[in-house]
Amino acid sequence: MPPETEFDPDFARMDLPDLRINYDPVDPDQFDRPVTSFCLETSKDNDDLPLHSHRKGQLVVASHGSVMCRAPGGLWIVPPQGAVWIPAGVQHSNCVADFGKLYTVFIDPQVSMLPRTCCTLMITSLVRELIHRLSVFPPLYPLEGPTSRLGRVLLDELVQMPTTDEMYLPISPDARLQHLATSLLNNPGDRSTMDEVASRYAMSESTFARFIAKETGMTFGRWRQRLHILIAMQRLTAGSSVQAVSLELGYETPSAFITMFKKTMGQSPRRFLAERSRLINSDSLP
Secondary structure (H helix, E strand, C coil): CCCCCCCCHHHHHCCCCCCCCCCCCCCHHHCCCCEEEEEEECCCCCCCCCCECCCCEEEEEEEECCEEEEECEEEEECCCCEEEEECCCCCEEEEECCCCEEEEEEECCCCCCCCCCCEEEECCHHHHHHHHHHHHCCCCCCCCCHHHHHHHHHHHHHCCCCEECCCEEEECCCHHHHHHHHHHHHCCCCCCCHHHHHHHCCCCHHHHHHHHHHHHCCCHHHHHHHHHHHHHHHHHHCCCCHHHHHHHCCCCCHHHHHHHHHHHHCCCHHHHHHHHHHHHHHCCCC
16 A cells, blocks of 8 residues: 655646546535545546545546546556545546546545545445445435435445555655656656666666665566556557557567566456456446
8 A cells, every 4th residue: 555645736736648637526525425426427628627635535436438546646547346545635636538437436534444545446346336326316315314324335345345556656746756757657668778767867777776666665667567557557448459558658569568467467458458348338337
């Protein structure tokens, strides 16, 4: 689980690609209920969404298309069988693919027993069904009744869901790391060696290696590979081919990319896409 990170105002100015809002945002704090669920559909190429926070915690679940969440400390991508949890009061912004669909669940901190830091949860089909069902009802539902009981069941189920850090790219407030992350997100095919990257920041290779380890808890190779995984999942979910993604990420052959993806994710890109398609076609999130 990523460490808790204080918000740095400089993070709000981090120039990351494709982080824009293309759906009508919801203000959950106006609804005095312990848990509410909303279904949001995206359009295309709308205005930027600045970093913001809510009094309530937010669970982001993708139904169609990719969703990337940005918060102090890094980037998270919402996996097909999972969700990203953003605790109450944490500055964040969600980037949703054009013409996508997502569910956002807002949970009052007084009833939440979820982690105090952002994380990815692997959720069950039952949890997805509960989220969808709750979104059908008005957010100002009676405090006692079927909808209220539905919300309590959802809260009970969520605390049992396991977390994973494979969908998380740590980015500390350090300006050099943020510049590097922006550079690689804009040009993920950059295959420069660690020594070449280090020289851009006036560091020796050993100093740069210690810097990356201190700021991310990872080696540079592992950190860049994690960045590639997030981009790959976003592109594949949006409909890009394996060959196109491998080329964009700078791999010499699609097989080299497939090997990296399978080693990291435990399944091939083709299996990932098949699982994603199965969830979209058969799961209860329409």
